[in-house]
Amino acid sequence: MIHATVFDTKPYDREALEGASAGSDIGWRFMDCRLTAETAHAAQGSQAVCTFVNDRPDRPCLEALAKLGVKHIALRSAGFNSIDLAAAKELGLAVTRVPAYSPYAVAEHAVALLLALNRKIPRANNRVHDLNFSLNGLVGFDLHGKTAGIVGTGKIGRITAGILRGFGMRVLAFDPFPAPGWADEHGVEYSDLRTIARECEVISLHTPLTPETHHIVRAETLALLKPGAILINVSRGALIETKALIEALKSGRLGGVALDVYEEEEGVFFEDLSGQILQDDDLARLLTFPNVLITAHQAFLTHEALGEIARVTVTNIDAFANGRPFLPETALT
Ligand code: NAD
Numbered sequence: 337m338i339h340a341t342v343f344d345t346k347p348y349d350r351e352a353l354e355g356a357s358a359g360s361d362i363g364w365r366f367m368d369c370r371l372t373a374e375t376a377h378a379a380q381g382s383q384a385v386c387t388f389v390n391d392r393p394d395r396p397c398l399e400a401l402a403k404l405g406v407k408h409i410a411l412r413s414a415g416f417n418s419i420d421l422a423a424a425k426e427l428g429l430a431v432t433r434v435p436a437y438s439p440y441a442v443a444e445h446a447v448a449l450l451l452a453l454n455r456k457i458p459r460a461n462n463r464v465h466d467l468n469f470s471l472n473g474l475v476g477f478d479l480h481g482k483t484a485g486i487v488g489t490g491k492i493g494r495i496t497a498g499i500l501r502g503f504g505m506r507v508l509a510f511d512p513f514p515a516p517g518w519a520d521e522h523g524v525e526y527s528d529l530r531t532i533a534r535e536c537e538v539i540s541l542h543t544p545l546t547p548e549t550h551h552i553v554r555a556e557t558l559a560l561l562k563p564g565a566i567l568i569n570v571s572r573g574a575l576i577e578t579k580a581l582i583e584a585l586k587s588g589r590l591g592g593v594a595l596d597v598y599e600e601e602e603g604v605f606f607e608d609l610s611g612q613i614l615q616d617d618d619l620a621r622l623l624t625f626p627n628v629l630i631t632a633h634q635a636f637l638t639h640e641a642l643g644e645i646a647r648v649t650v651t652n653i654d655a656f657a658n659g660r661p662f663l664p665e666t667a668l669t
Contacts, residue, residue: 338362338657340384340410343371343391346606348642349412353386356646360654370603375592376400384408384653389415390602395423402427408631408656412645413636415572417545417667424669430656431668433646436491438641443495446540446570449594452630454479454568477537477564477591480504485539486524486531488571489515489554493542497524500538508532509545533560537591538568545572551575558584564591570635573599578618585625592627596635605632 341655344619345366353364365382369375371391377400379385385406385503387393393401393409398420398555401409409424411433424431427570463470484500489511495508501522508527509519519526529552532539539561544548553567554577560659561567567590569576578599584590599604600616614620636645652662 337654338364339382340386340653341367341379341382342386343367343369343375343393344388344606345380348637349388349646352642352646353650356643356650357654358434360650362650362653370439371378371397373397375402376404379406380404382406383657384410386410386412386649386653389413389418392425392602393419395420397405397421397430398427402429408432408653410501410649410653411668415544417572419668421668429669430647430662432649432652432656432662432666434645435665435669437636437644437648438638439491439495441638441641442492442570442635443499445497445596445631446492446542446568447499449596449629449631450479450538450540450566450568451453451568453592453594453627457624458629478554479538482506483508483535483536485509485527485536487511487532487539487541489518489524489544490542492509492570494518496524496540496542498522505538514568529557530560533557533564534562537562538563538566540568541571541575543571543575545574550574551577553581555583558590561590563589566591566594568594570596573597573601578622582621585628590627591626592598592629593622593628595622596631597628599634601633641658 340362341535342364345368345405348365367378371393373388373396376397379401408430414433415436416433419431419474456474461475480503483506485511486497489509496510501507507524509524510527510532512527558580594626598619648663648666652666656661
């Protein structure tokens with residue numbers, strides 16, 4: 337029997353992991369709490385630990401896990417900015433992730449946010465349910481013929497670009513590792529960040545969070561944007577400097593901002609805090625703008641993505657415990 341402790345478990349995680357491991361000899365321990373140095377002891381007796389984006393496997397936490405005899409950390413996410421990989425390597429811990437579970441899920445959510453924000457669907461829906469059938473203040477703009485900027489043309493950025501091309505948008509893109517063949521085939525033009533900031537009516541961020549991309553959107557970038565531009569971030573919260581974003585929103589220059597991720601989302605997103613006092617003043621301020629749309633890191637949340645995350649996680653936990661190699665491109669250490 338292989339023992340694996342799953343942190344930050346939600347009902348949909350449990351259902352997917354139990355489904356994918358039916359017939360295997362993995363014994364799960366499902367924990368509601370997030371993994372930190374303080375909660376690591378819950379993994380006592382497990383060879384594998386499974387974490388998500390807001391767990392905190394930093395050095396002290398990994399040291400605690402290694403002491404307990406944990407050998408494998410299976411991230412059930414694509415992004416791996418949460419884990420101290422250098423510490424994991426030093427401690428001899430194997431780390432895996434799920435590099436591509438459904439880039440379509442995330443790209444489609446980015447576009448859903450764009451359409452909902454531009455056409456003011458949440459406000460319109462609220463009004464209609466209040467029997468207010470007035471259209472005042474609900475004017476959007478045609479995406480057709482406008483220019484979109486895609487920052488990061490990896491798996492998700494390319495699918496988003498393709499969908500926006502389908503709307504008849506001109507698409508500019510920036511990536512330090514461009515894919516000219518793909519761009520030619522899809523009518524996408526590579527450009528630089530300043531040009532994208534100046535020329536686009538819509539900008540969507542699709543880069544991982546790294547020291548280079550931290551606050552890639554900050555006061556200087558926001559000052560370059562076209563009046564009325566829409567900014568979408570479904571990647572990682574810290575790509576955008578929140579305080580600068582709030583100032584730009586207060587100035588009234590931005591058309592709108594749609595976020596599926598937030599710089600300080602840890603401990604807030606994925607939780608039901610209704611009835612509690614929100615302690616994060618920046619998030620509270622963001623929630624007051626009529627042109628800000630926020631979802632709580634749900635871009636990945638489709639049946640297909642959950643199934644694939646569970647399949648890769650279960651396969652890797654089982655492989656490691658039985659001395660077989662990990663699935664290709666999933667190993668980080
Ligand atoms: P990917 O690795 O396929 O693509 C990332 C791209 O970003 C690469 O082409 C890379 O060259 C580019 N990049 C790196 N540094 C850059 C920079 N400074 N400027 C511009 N581009 C840069 O990754 P992906 O599968 O497309 O995922 C992108 C990100 O989306 C992930 O890292 C993760 O943080 C986020 N994500 C969010 C959710 C969600 O539910 N909200 C789900 C999955 C992934």
